[in-house]
Amino acid sequence: MPAILIILAYGAALALAFILLRYVHGEHCHWYWHAGAVVLAFVIGLTPPPENWSGPILDLAVGSVFVLLLLWGAAAPLFRPHRH
Numbered sequence: 001m002p003a004i005l006i007i008l009a010y011g012a013a014l015a016l017a018f019i020l021l022r023y024v025h026g027e028h029c030h031w032y033w034h035a036g037a038v039v040l041a042f043v044i045g046l047t048p049p050p051e052n053w054s055g056p057i058l059d060l061a062v063g064s065v066f067v068l069l070l071l072w073g074a075a076a077p078l079f080r081p082h083r084h
Contacts, residue, residue, distance in 0.1 A: 010064060
């Protein structure tokens with residue numbers, strides 16, 4: 001698998017997590033959604049794939065979802081909405 005594809009996939013997951021935090025994060029998104037995303041990221045990351053579902057494409061997809069969920073959940077305290 002080309003390195004540029006790996007960089008693009010993880011970079012897109014990183015960018016999407018920060019875009020969601022910056023523009024969608026607000027009053028309707030409570031702390032338990034972010035905590036659930038972190039827990040789900042660890043469940044996805046620690047669950048072994050079925051034997052016939054292996055390969056670099058699956059690893060890249062699962063890794064990208066893991067990065068997206070983990071960053072969106074863990075970085076939420078850094079993007080609190082400003083209250084006046």
